[in-house]
Amino acid sequence: MTHSFDDISAQLRRRHRKTRWLKGLSMGALGLAALFLVFFFTDMLIKGLPAFSQAQINVEVDYSEQASQLPMAAVSEDMRPLVSRGYLRLVPSRMRDNPELQGTTRSEWVLADSQVDQYLKGHHSKLSERDQALVDQLQAQGRAELRFNARFFTSGDSKMPELAGIASAAVGTMLTLLVTLAVAFPIGVMTAVYLEEFAPDNRVTQLIEININNLAAIPSILYGLLGLAIFINFFGVPRSSPLVGGLTLALMTLPVIIISTRTALRSVPDSIRHAGFGVGCSRWQVVRDHVLPLAMPGIMTGAIIGLAQAMGETAPLIIVGMVAFIPDISASFTEASTVMPAQIFTWSGEPERAFIEITSGGILVLLAILITMNTTAVVLRKRFERRW
Amino acid sequence: MNMNMSLNMSLNIPASHESLSSMNRPSSGEPVSRNLSDNHSLGVRVRDLDLWYGESQALKSISLDIYQNKITALIGPSGCGKSTFLRCLNRMNDLIPSVRIKGLVEMDGRDVNDSKMDEVALRRRVGMVFQKPNPFPKSIFENVAYAPRMHDIVSRKADVEALVESALRDAGLWEEVKDKLHQPGTSLSGGQQQRLCIARAIAVQPEVILMDEPTSALDPISTATIEDLMDRLKRRYSIITVTHNMQQAARIADYTAFFHLGEMVEYNDTKAMFSTPHTKKAEDYITGRYG
Numbered sequence: 001m002t003h004s005f006d007d008i009s010a011q012l013r014r015r016h017r018k019t020r021w022l023k024g025l026s027m028g029a030l031g032l033a034a035l036f037l038v039f040f041f042t043d044m045l046i047k048g049l050p051a052f053s054q055a056q057i058n059v060e061v062d063y064s065e066q067a068s069q070l071p072m073a074a075v076s077e078d079m080r081p082l083v084s085r086g087y088l089r090l091v092p093s094r095m096r097d098n099p100e101l102q103g104t105t106r107s108e109w110v111l112a113d114s115q116v117d118q119y120l121k122g123h124h125s126k127l128s129e130r131d132q133a134l135v136d137q138l139q140a141q142g143r144a145e146l147r148f149n150a151r152f153f154t155s156g157d158s159k160m161p162e163l164a165g166i167a168s169a170a171v172g173t174m175l176t177l178l179v180t181l182a183v184a185f186p187i188g189v190m191t192a193v194y195l196e197e198f199a200p201d202n203r204v205t206q207l208i209e210i211n212i213n214n215l216a217a218i219p220s221i222l223y224g225l226l227g228l229a230i231f232i233n234f235f236g237v238p239r240s241s242p243l244v245g246g247l248t249l250a251l252m253t254l255p256v257i258i259i260s261t262r263t264a265l266r267s268v269p270d271s272i273r274h275a276g277f278g279v280g281c282s283r284w285q286v287v288r289d290h291v292l293p294l295a296m297p298g299i300m301t302g303a304i305i306g307l308a309q310a311m312g313e314t315a316p317l318i319i320v321g322m323v324a325f326i327p328d329i330s331a332s333f334t335e336a337s338t339v340m341p342a343q344i345f346t347w348s349g350e351p352e353r354a355f356i357e358i359t360s361g362g363i364l365v366l367l368a369i370l371i372t373m374n375t376t377a378v379v380l381r382k383r384f385e386r387r388w
Numbered sequence: 389m390n391m392n393m394s395l396n397m398s399l400n401i402p403a404s405h406e407s408l409s410s411m412n413r414p415s416s417g418e419p420v421s422r423n424l425s426d427n428h429s430l431g432v433r434v435r436d437l438d439l440w441y442g443e444s445q446a447l448k449s450i451s452l453d454i455y456q457n458k459i460t461a462l463i464g465p466s467g468c469g470k471s472t473f474l475r476c477l478n479r480m481n482d483l484i485p486s487v488r489i490k491g492l493v494e495m496d497g498r499d500v501n502d503s504k505m506d507e508v509a510l511r512r513r514v515g516m517v518f519q520k521p522n523p524f525p526k527s528i529f530e531n532v533a534y535a536p537r538m539h540d541i542v543s544r545k546a547d548v549e550a551l552v553e554s555a556l557r558d559a560g561l562w563e564e565v566k567d568k569l570h571q572p573g574t575s576l577s578g579g580q581q582q583r584l585c586i587a588r589a590i591a592v593q594p595e596v597i598l599m600d601e602p603t604s605a606l607d608p609i610s611t612a613t614i615e616d617l618m619d620r621l622k623r624r625y626s627i628i629t630v631t632h633n634m635q636q637a638a639r640i641a642d643y644t645a646f647f648h649l650g651e652m653v654e655y656n657d658t659k660a661m662f663s664t665p666h667t668k669k670a671e672d673y674i675t676g677r678y679g
Contacts, residue, residue: 201485271522275585277480278516279535279592280508289534290524 044360044367051361054149054162055117056109057082057138061091063101068092075110081131082138084111086163111151112144114161114354120146123353152361156327157343161354166362168326169343172242173311175331176322176339179246180253180310185303187250188257195258196265197287216255223252224319232320240321240336248320249310256309260302264295297384304377308370314341340366431456431596431626432477437491439472439481446472448650450491454643456595459618459627461641461658463634465678468647470630474598477628478514479507495596512539515589515625519601521581523573523588528565531573531584532556535592551591559587560617579610586617590625597621599629603636615640634674638662646670 059079067074071088080088087110095101112120116135119125127135138144156168191212199205227248231237237244268291276286292299317323323342330337338346340362347359432454439447447469454460454477462470472481479500481487493500500510523531532552542548552569556562561583565576573584582602589597599618603611618627618640631637637644638658645655646669654661654670665671672678 269522271518271520272524273483274480274516274518275522275524275588277483278478278511278518279588280511280539281535282508285538289538294525 044363047357048360048362048364050121051152051357051364052149053121053146054151055112055120056145056147057112057116057135058107058109058143059083060105061108061110062105063091063095063103064105065103068095068102078134081127082113082116082135084113084160084162086158086160087111109147111162114352116144117146117162118354120144121357125353152358153365156329157325157338157346158327161350161352161358164347164355164358166340166343166365168329169338169340169362170365171329171331172245172322172326172337173339175242175333175337176245176249176317177307177311179243179333180249181303181307183247183250184253184257184306188254188303188306189261189299191254192258192261192265193287193292196262197291198283212255212258216259219315220252220313221315221319223248224316226251227316227320238334238336240324240338241332241334242337243333244320245317245322245337245339246333248316249313252313252316253306253310256306257299257303260306261295261299264298264302265291267298268294297381300384301377301381304373304380308373308377311339311373312341312366312370314339314345317342318345340369431458431495432628433492433494434476435492435494437473437476437489437493439469439476439490440488441484442486446650447476450652452645452652452655454596454626454628456626457622457624458642459622459629459640460643460645461637462628462630462645462647463632463637463673464647464653465673466632467649469650470645470647471600473647473652474600474628474630477596477598478511478516480516482507512592513594514596514598515592515594517582517585517589517597517599517602520605521578521585523576523581523584525572525574527570528556528573528576528584529569532587532591535588539592541592555587555591556584558590558621559583560613560620561587577610579606579613582606582610582614583617586614586621590621594625596626596628599627601630601632604632611636634662634676646673648673 057079059075059082061074064073068091071091072080074088074091075083115125115127116131119127119132119135120139125132135144151163152165154167155163155165158164195205195209227244231244231247232239237247272290272294273286276290281289317339321336322338323346324336324338325346326336326338344359344362344366347355347362434450434452434454437447437450438445450469450473462474464470475481476489476493477495477500481489489501495510495514498505524534526534529552532555533548536542536551537548542551553562553566556565561580564580565584568575573581576584582605586597586602602618603614606614615636618629621627622642629641641658643655644658644661646653646661646665646667648669654665654667656666661670662674665674
């Protein structure tokens with residue numbers, strides 16, 4: 001029996017309609033996801049970008065004898081509410097460090113109080129009407145303006161929003177990730193090499209494999225409890241330190257690195273291994289000289305993505321005490337420290353209005369670093385990808 | 389070995405072929421193994437070799453002698469066990485976990501499957517060239533220099549360079565690559581890559597070279613080049629090659645073994661095999677009735 005083209009087309013129309021419908025649905029899903037992403041980024045940018053500028057005002061600073069005892073005396077009474085108390089507090093120590101300041105009166109750009117900052121940015125502020133008028137007047141005279149907030153990138157946490165910075169958390173994150181990388185990378189890669197290249201395929205290795213895959217899916221807070229129990233309670237590693245945080249995150253990153261390394265090793269074609277064995281390489285020589293170099297881009301990509309994941313992790317670090325208030329930057333593996341997501345978490349709980357933008361600013365910095373890391377991973381993969 | 393080589397050359401081999409094949413004429417369908425090594429020196433001696441992949445038996449009681457400085461071709465339809473057999477000779481089957489081997493593969497008076505035999509030492513003396521050219525993703529120079537350096541055959545820079553040059557010359561590749569030794573081996577054409585793999589194999593100065601369908605991925609011109617090369621190389625190495633191409637076996641091989649369903653059905657010198665096969669299966673295969 002033969003079918004005419006019309007018969008077949010009639011049936012095909014239904015099938016084509018289904019295809020179009022599914023295509024539309026998947027495009028809709030993609031569009032929705034993109035919309036959420038755009039919304040999130042716009043919101044973060046609008047809220048966070050103002051954190052990178054900070055109000056400064058030009059005032060007469062009187063480095064008098066009285067000011068070295070009572071810092072408030074350094075500026076005139078009507079200016080006092082406008083100047084950051086954090087700035088005033090440092091006047092005596094600056095006078096001690098720079099004796100030539102003694103007894104002089106200088107006109108200086110100083111850090112404004114966060115309320116002035118909020119007022120200048122058009123947000124709600126608690127300034128009295130008289131102070132608002134004064135700020136308006138200063139602004140008209142060009143003696144009050146928003147300037148780039150370098151302090152945000154160079155100083156540690158503070159209870160005063162105009163003084164708070166992300167630097168101590170950034171240093172803490174760096175130290176923590178260094179520990180994580182130093183521990184998780186070699187152990188993870190060697191574990192994967194053993195499982196993929198040496199281990200016999202039997203019940204025991206299958207059990208290990210299943211467990212590793214499950215470990216990657218465990219809620220991260222449990223790793224925090226594990227870190228608390230093992231590293232702090234058993235080994236006595238100092239609490240809140242980058243060392244304990246890094247070790248805990250290493251536990252969490254290990255399965256990610258193992259799995260990605262195994263995938264990378266598996267993607268190396270067997271013909272390369274055979275070539276190695278064929279010229280009389282031992283198993284280790286095959287792995288070291290031929291398989292690992294080829295798998296390295298994949299391994300590094302996995303490691304970077306694992307680290308990026310660890311970097312954004314907060315929950316396990318809260319458990320090991322890394323949500324401390326750290327005003328000073330300390331470059332030590334054993335001293336109390338905090339990390340960027342924990343810092344953001346702390347800021348998000350602060351009551352003052354100005355902390356909202358600082359929180360968003362911190363998120364922007366974290367996102368920028370994460371995107372940089374992920375881009376590096378992609379570039380590494382592309383750069384070192386070899387054809388064979 | 390050198391003594392044997394000179395012995396070989398002094399003998400009139402074609403004449404002896406006649407007498408051997410008539411002496412050794414078996415009844416149809418029986419496995420044939422030539423162990424009349426009166427005029428050739430023995431390279432590899434295989435006796436009653438069985439091999440299983442898990443439960444399925446891939447090689448059934450193979451007995452066969454492989455002579456030095458000859459090309460031995462293994463032919464037969466797909467899945468007949470010829471490649472599996474080839475891999476027994478340098479224990480590449482060790483890499484497959486489910487493989488079980490019984491029987492004797494003897495080289496230089498030693499059982500290669502003996503627990504005391506180090507497979508790395510074996511592969512140093514039994515080189516291999518694979519079906520698909522598989523140069524290391526390194527430079528042409530490194531491809532050749534890697535293994536001799538690893539085996540401490542050479543270590544001084546000048547010696548390494550000399551060895552690389554001579555291996556590439558022996559593989560007939562030197563003239564084509566001498567100006568681009570530091571380009572990746574994978575940048576060469578398929579046929580050049582395969583000759584690079586041959587250079588890599590002979591750089592460690594093996595005695596036996598196994599070739600697993602070395603030309604099946606190549607065009608006819610590259611194939612002819614490799615065949616010429618094999619013909620020259622047999623002066624110094626015993627070559628065992630698997631081939632799907634009957635004409636190729638007829639052109640280059642001194643001896644041909646016909647495998648069928650895991651058994652070695654017939655083994656004879658190539659001329660006899662292709663002119664007057666003793667077994668029906670071999671005759672049918674050679675004349676193209678199946679395969």
